[in-house]
Each structure stands twice: as structure tokens, then as C-alpha cells.
Amino acid sequence: xxxxxxxxxxxxxxxxxxxxxxxxxxxxxxxxxxxxxxxxxxxxxxxxxxxxxxxxxxxxxxxxxxxxxxxxxxxxxxxxxxxxxxxxxxxxxxxxxxxxxxxxxxxxxxxxxxxxxxxxxxxxxxxxxxxxxxxxxxxxxxxxxxxxxxxxxxxxxxxxxxxxxxxxxxxxxxxxxxxxxxxxxxxxxxxxxxxxxxxxxxxxxxx
Amino acid sequence: xxxxxxxxxxxxxxxxxxxxxxxxxxxxxxxxxxxxxxxxxxxxxxxxxxxxxxxxxxxxxxxxxxxxxxxxxxxxxxxxxxxxxxxxxxxxxxxxxxxxxxxxxxxxxxxxxxxxxxxxxxxxxxxxxxxxxxxxxxxxxxxxxxxxxx
Numbered sequence: 001x002x003x004x005x006x007x008x009x010x011x012x013x014x015x016x017x018x019x020x021x022x023x024x025x026x027x028x029x030x031x032x033x034x035x036x037x038x039x040x041x042x043x044x045x046x047x048x049x050x051x052x053x054x055x056x057x058x059x060x061x062x063x064x065x066x067x068x069x070x071x072x073x074x075x076x077x078x079x080x081x082x083x084x085x086x087x088x089x090x091x092x093x094x095x096x097x098x099x100x101x102x103x104x105x106x107x108x109x110x111x112x113x114x115x116x117x118x119x120x121x122x123x124x125x126x127x128x129x130x131x132x133x134x135x136x137x138x139x140x141x142x143x144x145x146x147x148x149x150x151x152x153x154x155x156x157x158x159x160x161x162x163x164x165x166x167x168x169x170x171x172x173x174x175x176x177x178x179x180x181x182x183x184x185x186x187x188x189x190x191x192x193x194x195x196x197x198x199x200x201x202x203x204x205x206x207x
Numbered sequence: 208x209x210x211x212x213x214x215x216x217x218x219x220x221x222x223x224x225x226x227x228x229x230x231x232x233x234x235x236x237x238x239x240x241x242x243x244x245x246x247x248x249x250x251x252x253x254x255x256x257x258x259x260x261x262x263x264x265x266x267x268x269x270x271x272x273x274x275x276x277x278x279x280x281x282x283x284x285x286x287x288x289x290x291x292x293x294x295x296x297x298x299x300x301x302x303x304x305x306x307x308x309x310x311x312x313x314x315x316x317x318x319x320x321x322x323x324x325x326x327x328x329x330x331x332x333x334x335x336x337x338x339x340x341x342x343x344x345x346x347x348x349x350x351x352x353x354x355x356x357x
Contacts, residue, residue: 023255024291031240031248077286106290128233128294131240 014141015039015067019049019074019086020104025127029073029104032134039067046081046089049074055093069099071141075127076105076112084116091120100144102137104129213347220340229333234296250341256295257334263288264327271320281319282311299329 016038018029026042033040043049053069072090074083081089083103090096103116106127113124122140125133224230234249241248267284270277289304303326310318 022287022291022294023259024252024294027252027255028237028240028294031245035240077290106286106293127290128236128296130233130236 013037013039014070014138015041016071016073017049017052017069018042019044019046019072019078019083021045021075021078025075025104025129029129029134032129032131033073035131036134036138038071038138041067041069045078046074046083046086049086050089053090053096055089055096069096071100071102071137073102073104073125073137076103076116077107084112084119087116087119087121100141211347213343217340217343217347220336220343224336224340228298229336230296231298231301232296233293237295247341247345250344253295253337253341256291256297259291260288260330264330267323271323276314276316276319278311278314278319282308285311297330297333300326300333303329 014037016033018026018033018040020026020029020042021044026044030040030042041052043052049072072086074086076083083105087101087103090099090101097120100122101120102123102125103121104125104127105112108126116124123137125137224234237249237252245251263284267281267288270281270284285304285307289301289308292301292304303322307319307322307326310316310322
């Protein structure tokens with residue numbers, strides 16, 4: 001939906017690739033993203049996502065229509081390739097590892113959340129995904145930006161977390177922006193206990 | 208309070224959907240995504256949900272005809288159904304899906320069958336109520352904003 005007040009040049013709009021095997025969820029996430037002023041491409045599987053990215057040919061993050069993908073949001077439980085497997089493939093690819101990946105899952109399982117974050121997922125959203133979740137993810141993306149400095153910090157953070165994996169018990173889906181004023185919502189309540197927030201904040205402070 | 212009688216009737220129907228526990232907060236989330244450009248967004252999503260659900264329900268029915276039950280498969284189907292039910296805010300249906308999955312996990316075939324019958328009933332009721340609601344909504348015409356249930 002194009003609104004007069006927010007005609008943005010294609011280059012400055014975030015292009016999000018949304019991956020979900022559920023038609024219903026694809027329609028909803030597409031709407032959530034469009035309302036948040038993003039360009040959206042939805043695909044139904046990890047395989048299709050990799051095809052769209054051109055990962056098998058390592059061409060760079062240009063989709064078929066030449067639009068660079070700025071963010072990937074993927075469902076966790078999908079037949080064939082899970083969102084976790086897709087995440088790993090993306091993070092292990094030199095061409096695409098810098099693209100932030102957000103995992104969405106209906107199941108709020110701590111070990112699952114941990115593995116995803118360890119593999120480099122930016123966030124883990126518990127379904128059903130709400131507009132406030134999407135807006136938060138967008139804000140984090142914008143704040144992160146595409147500068148080299150930011151990229152380096154992200155890589156360091158991941159490395160630091162790897163080094164400290166043994167000592168940290170569990171992390172959670174806390175948004176990387178500590179000052180975002182969020183109302184408490186079901187998607188974050190289960191994962192954002194004060195102890196988790198503290199641990200996550202401490203890890204970040206050390207960067 | 209709505210002045211237009213049709214709008215008033217619509218508001219009452221909508222309130223009862225929530226009061227009777229058929230839909231939850233996620234339904235409101237979908238309503239808030241509706242706008243002048245997409246005035247029937249919620250109905251479109253729900254229609255997709257019916258299409259997906261018909262397929263999954265058939266799969267489950269067929270799976271329940273094969274003995275012994277393949278609980279893993281049944282659970283996998285219900286996981287899908289629960290997911291989309293949750294995405295449209297179908298509260299009672301979602302709760303029944305959860306129950307079915309518990310029976311799957313404990314290998315309780317009787318429980319699965321009972322739960323599935325109940326689930327189909329809830330699903331049919333939901334379809335009827337939402338059907339009437341959307342029909343009236345289309346007749347009543349566009350509204351400015353969605354109102355939150357008290």
C-alpha cells in the first residue's frame with residue numbers, strides 16, 4: 001500500500017525476505033511488513049529462499065528482481081529445510097552472512113532460542129507475530145545500519161558470545177536496542193526474565 | 208455506541224465473538240492491519256485459513272483411519288493447524304489443538320479421537336459465527352477504526 005506521506009526511494013526501503021510454509025502466516029507477515037514500510041518478498045520454503053538469494057551460485061544478495069535483501073524473517077518449523085538450517089546456511093555463506101536473520105516460532109523452547117541466537121539469529125520471535133514485534137525488528141535494523149563499523153561490531157559480538165558460551169547459561173530474545181519502550185507482550189514475556197536481560201546487557205556492555 | 212443499526216448489530220456480534228472465547232487478541236491485531244486499501248483483510252486471511260484447515264483436517268481424518276495411529280504424523284498435522292489457528296486468533300480451536308497434541312504425545316488414541324471430534328465442532332461453530340460476522344460487515348460498509356473489546 002503506497003501512502004502519499006511515505007513515498008520512499010526503493011533503495012532506502014528495507015527489503016525483507018519472509019519465509020514460511022503457512023499461507024496464512026505468509027499473508028499476515030507480508031501485511032505487517034508492508035505496513036511497516038518495507039518491501040516484501042514471501043517464499044514458502046528454505047529452498048526457495050536460497051534460490052531467491054541465489055545462494056547456490058554465490059552471486060551476492062540480489063534477488064531475481066535485483067533488489068538487495070536487507071533482512072530475512074523465517075519460520076522455524078518448516079518441512080524440508082527448517083528455519084534453523086536456513087539460518088546456518090546463510091550465516092556460513094560469505095555472500096550473505098551479514099544479512100540479519102530473525103526466527104519466528106510458535107514454540108517457546110529455550111534450547112531452540114539459544115541455538116538460533118548462537119548460530120547468529122538477530123532475534124527469536126514467538127508466534128503469533130504482532131505489529132509491535134515487526135516494528136521493533138525494523139528499528140533494530142535501522143539502528144544497526146549498513147556501516148562497516150556496525151558490521152564489525154556484530155561479528156565481534158557473535159565471536160564474543162561464542163567465546164563465552166560455556167559461562168553464559170541462556171540468552172533470550174531481547175531486542176538489541178536497550179532503550180526501546182515496549183509494552184509487555186506475550187511474545188517477549190516468556191523469554192525476557194530480568195536475569196536474562198541482565199546477562200544479555202552484560203555481554204553487550206563488554207563490547 | 209453506534210448510531211447506524213447495522214453497525215450496532217455488527218459491534219454486538221463482534222463483542223460476543225470475544226466474550227464467548229471464539230477469538231482472542233490476535234484477531235484484534237489482524238483488524239488493526241485492515242485499512243481503506245485492504246478493507247477485507249481479515250476476511251481474506253480467514254478464508255486462507257479455511258482453505259488450509261480443510262486440507263489439514265482431511266489429512267488428520269485419513270490418518271485416524273489407519274491403525275495403529277501414527278502419533279508423530281498426527282502431532283505434526285495438528286502443529287500446523289494450531290499454528291494457523293493461532294495466527295487468526297481462533298482461541299477455542301487453538302486450545303483444542305493443544306489438547307489433541309497432548310494426547311498425541313502421550314499416545315492416547317481415544318483421547319485424540321474425542322479431542323478431534325470436539326475440535327471439528329469448535330471449528331464449525333467458528334466458521335458459522337465468523338461467516339455471519341463478515342457478511343454483516345460487508346453489508347454495513349467501511350468503519351473508521353476497530354474498537355477494542357472491554
